[in-house]
Amino acid sequence: MPESNLFDYEDIQLIPKKCILKSRHEADTSITFGPHTFKLPVMPANMQTVINEQLAIELGQADYFYVMHRFEPETRAQFIKDAHAANTFASISVGVKDAEYDFIDQLVADNLVPEYVTIDIAHGYSDTVIDMIKYLKSKLPDTFVIAGNVATPDAVTALEEAGADATKVGVGPGMACITKLKTGFGTGGWQLAAIQQCAEVATKLIVADGGIRYNGDIAKSIAFGADMVMIGSLFAGHEEGPGDVIEMDGAKYKTYFGSASQFQKGEYRNVEGKKLLVPLRGSIYSTLREMQEDLQSAISYAGGRDLHDLTKVDSVIVRNTITNGDNR
Numbered sequence: 001m002p003e004s005n006l007f008d009y010e011d012i013q014l015i016p017k018k019c020i021l022k023s024r025h026e027a028d029t030s031i032t033f034g035p036h037t038f039k040l041p042v043m044p045a046n047m048q049t050v051i052n053e054q055l056a057i058e059l060g061q062a063d064y065f066y067v068m069h070r071f072e073p074e075t076r077a078q079f080i081k082d083a084h085a086a087n088t089f090a091s092i093s094v095g096v097k098d099a100e101y102d103f104i105d106q107l108v109a110d111n112l113v114p115e116y117v118t119i120d121i122a123h124g125y126s127d128t129v130i131d132m133i134k135y136l137k138s139k140l141p142d143t144f145v146i147a148g149n150v151a152t153p154d155a156v157t158a159l160e161e162a163g164a165d166a167t168k169v170g171v172g173p174g175m176a177c178i179t180k181l182k183t184g185f186g187t188g189g190w191q192l193a194a195i196q197q198c199a200e201v202a203t204k205l206i207v208a209d210g211g212i213r214y215n216g217d218i219a220k221s222i223a224f225g226a227d228m229v230m231i232g233s234l235f236a237g238h239e240e241g242p243g244d245v246i247e248m249d250g251a252k253y254k255t256y257f258g259s260a261s262q263f264q265k266g267e268y269r270n271v272e273g274k275k276l277l278v279p280l281r282g283s284i285y286s287t288l289r290e291m292q293e294d295l296q297s298a299i300s301y302a303g304g305r306d307l308h309d310l311t312k313v314d315s316v317i318v319r320n321t322i323t324n325g326d327n328r
């Protein structure tokens with residue numbers, strides 16, 4: 001049955017309250033997520049065209065959260081050692097196939113304990129993910145477990161009951177995603193409403209994943225109940241990230257492809273992702289600085305001092321007005 005009160009980032013504007021700050025610099029964008037506190041409530045997506053080992057460790061050392069991808073599985077144990085040798089936390093991804101259970105057993109045998117593990121599965125509301133959460137929690141009880149991806153409140157409750165410390169919401173809103181086209185399912189077009197619905201029942205943390213197109217969407221995610229925001233396309237294309245620079249007609253690009261694309265899988269089977277070119281964007285630290293400035297400004301418009309104050313604002317639904325009619 002279609003719902004009528006559904007909306008997405010572009011349909012919402014937050015309503016300003018009286019400012020209580022003398023400067024936007026006073027606004028606190030930090031977030032405690034599991035055992036650590038980070039400068040911003042954002043994380044680059046655990047995709048092979050967004051993050052690599054070197055960038056992950058640099059981000060961790062600079063107090064930004066990251067999740068390393070799972071697409072070179074044999075490098076993960078060494079990555080945990082490298083992160084710890086660099087005096088930062090280790091945040092890795094796993095799938096749900098049998099070999100992943102062997103990998104976890106090996107970590108336990110080697111006394112290698114990642115601080116964060118993300119279970120990275122397209123359809124996270126499944127017994128395979130529930131079983132993996134339980135296994136992780138039994139074998140690595142001190143590790144913070146993020147599980148996903150899900151679309152609905154009942155899925156959030158199921159993963160939390162299995163032991164997840166955070167659930168990741170977003171099926172199909174990503175820029176490199178074609179799940180909605182291939183299967184007819186997903187939160188594409190109502191991702192922000194899905195975050196709100198999931199956050200209403202959550203007793204633990206919520207990660208909004210996919211569909212962020214502007215920095216203001218980060219503030220909107222927090223306002224509607226997310227604790228953290230995972231971002232792919234806006235973090236792709238940076239100097240420090242993976243991928244070669246491609247020159248075309250005088251412009252420079254990097255490749256951004258879906259983790260369920262044929263480019264990731266090496267074959268055209270169960271494909272639910274595509275490949276795009278994104279403009280070369282300079283340093284990721286400039287992007288992070290601008291995200292921080294914009295979030296600080298958002299907190300000031302919320303009449304607050306920190307991220308939590310964003311959850312106290314009112315909003316209006318105004319369809320198709322976000323670019324003021326100027327889409328250039």
Ligand SMILES: NC(=O)C1=CN([C@@H]2O[C@H](COP(=O)(O)OP(=O)(O)OC[C@H]3O[C@@H](n4cnc5c(N)ncnc54)[C@H](OP(=O)(O)O)[C@@H]3O)[C@@H](O)[C@H]2O)C=CC1
Pocket residue numbers: 095096097120121122123128149170171172173174177179210258259260270272
């Ligand atoms: N956030 C999103 O909207 C989406 C994200 N992705 C990303 O793509 C990557 C690959 O994801 P995924 O295919 O889950 O990972 P895997 O290819 O590792 O598949 C994990 C396991 O789940 C099974 N599986 C996958 N999809 C389904 C399904 N719809 N129903 C039942 N079983 C299923 C697979 O078996 P089998 O292949 O035999 O079915 C496999 O055993 C991940 O990084 C994921 O985050 C992909 C699509 C959507």
Ligand SMILES: Nc1nc2c(ncn2[C@@H]2O[C@H](COP(=O)(O)O)[C@@H](O)[C@H]2O)c(=O)[nH]1
Pocket residue numbers: 045046047149170171172173174175176177178179209210211212230231232233234257258259260261272273274
């Ligand atoms: N349906 C698919 N979703 C995918 C795929 N690869 C990654 N993703 C999801 O997208 C977000 C990033 O979204 P963006 O809008 O910020 O670019 C990522 O975190 C995954 O959840 C895929 O192949 N298919």
